[in-house]
Amino acid sequence: MSTVVIPNREELVRRVREISPVLRANATWSTENRRLHEETVKALTDTGVFRMRIPKRYGGYESDAQTMVAVADEIAQADGSAAWVVSCSWIATWGLGLFPDAVQEEVFADPDVQVCTTIGPGTATAVPVDGGILVNGSWPCISGALSSRWQQIGAILLDPAGDPYPVMGPVLLSDLEISDDWHTSGLRGTGSVATTAKDLFIPQERVLAAPMVVNGQSVSKLNADVPMYRAPFISVGAASTVGVAIGMAKAIRDVFFERLPGRKLTYTEYPSQAEAPVTHLRVAEAVMKIDEAEFHAQRLAATVDAKCASGEAWEMTERGRSRADEGAAVRLTREAAEIFAGSSGGSSAYTKVPIQRIVNDLQTFSLHAMMNPDVNAETYGRILCGLDPNTYYV
Numbered sequence: 001m002s003t004v005v006i007p008n009r010e011e012l013v014r015r016v017r018e019i020s021p022v023l024r025a026n027a028t029w030s031t032e033n034r035r036l037h038e039e040t041v042k043a044l045t046d047t048g049v050f051r052m053r054i055p056k057r058y059g060g061y062e063s064d065a066q067t068m069v070a071v072a073d074e075i076a077q078a079d080g081s082a083a084w085v086v087s088c089s090w091i092a093t094w095g096l097g098l099f100p101d102a103v104q105e106e107v108f109a110d111p112d113v114q115v116c117t118t119i120g121p122g123t124a125t126a127v128p129v130d131g132g133i134l135v136n137g138s139w140p141c142i143s144g145a146l147s148s149r150w151q152q153i154g155a156i157l158l159d160p161a162g163d164p165y166p167v168m169g170p171v172l173l174s175d176l177e178i179s180d181d182w183h184t185s186g187l188r189g190t191g192s193v194a195t196t197a198k199d200l201f202i203p204q205e206r207v208l209a210a211p212m213v214v215n216g217q218s219v220s221k222l223n224a225d226v227p228m229y230r231a232p233f234i235s236v237g238a239a240s241t242v243g244v245a246i247g248m249a250k251a252i253r254d255v256f257f258e259r260l261p262g263r264k265l266t267y268t269e270y271p272s273q274a275e276a277p278v279t280h281l282r283v284a285e286a287v288m289k290i291d292e293a294e295f296h297a298q299r300l301a302a303t304v305d306a307k308c309a310s311g312e313a314w315e316m317t318e319r320g321r322s323r324a325d326e327g328a329a330v331r332l333t334r335e336a337a338e339i340f341a342g343s344s345g346g347s348s349a350y351t352k353v354p355i356q357r358i359v360n361d362l363q364t365f366s367l368h369a370m371m372n373p374d375v376n377a378e379t380y381g382r383i384l385c386g387l388d389p390n391t392y393y394v
Helices: 009-033 038-047 065-078 080-096 101-107 210-214 233-259 277-310 316-342 355-366 373-384
Strands: 115-117 125-129 132-142 150-157 165-172 177-179 193-203
Touching: 009 038, 009 065, 009 080, 009 355, 038 080, 065 080, 065 233, 065 277, 080 101, 080 115, 080 150, 080 233, 080 355, 132 150, 132 165, 150 193, 165 193, 165 210, 210 233, 233 277, 233 316, 233 355, 277 316, 316 355, 316 373
Parallel strands: 115 150, 125 150
Antiparallel strands: 125 132, 132 193, 150 165, 177 193
């Protein structure tokens, strides 16, 4: 049994705040090189943030959802790409806690292990073989793959005895081929490369049906009474990532106000931008949107924590609202970012000013299928109207 002292929310946020200068200093390098700087990865590891969703018996912290939101927010204020990689690792390590205890023993032998994941099968298929499955195929956009030891993969199992169905399981990154295809307009620092398996054997004990994982159905005996596993995968994923959007919007806000003193409104008679009524209206609107986004993030996290603490069954409306809360937070932060960026003048186009980089990061974040505001709202709306959600990702 681990004797690690578990840091609380305030302590973890404080640790991240202390390394923020390192993250900010390396953000441009990470963007240009399309992967997190090694100093960034080490600084994050030293804070313990990769331990937050690992069981305590392996040296993890079992942090709650509200702590994830606060920590992701703080990291994203310094570097959105770093925050995204960390939040994806939380999803991956939490998901592995549903697997057999012997599998967890192997993966979590190092409590600072980084794990990347996908919840979709990509192009991968698997066939049953003696003692396990044989996997072939590729997965795009694997965030954090370049600094991770394990990847949680998905595949469609082609079972000769029945219908094909999706499965998931952890594999070593060293057993996969990496395709450096992460050439994007935003979140470039995440190093979200593609990975490929060729005739990769996965032992049966490492394989679970994907719907079991998505619905949070654990086969772990040792995690049976751990509160953080009393939630569906998608609600956990939403709580893990929503703080990234909040933090990036705050970063744009802070850069805007840092540049405001002394700025002019070119081709007007106003002595400064800060004195123009249009500025007052726009910044108030933007800041209020961030406040509203925080409401949705906090409600999402509070719902996850309350349900995990009580052990009560999740209503479908609560699951749908979790997705809707993240979608609303993403929409509001993106709108706030566009206001600040649009009010920052032509000089903000220079790469030495981080506003455009952060805007691109937030825009790319919002393109993720699980973050899409319209899709998430539609899913919630279907549930409110008494229909099925039209997806098992809820």
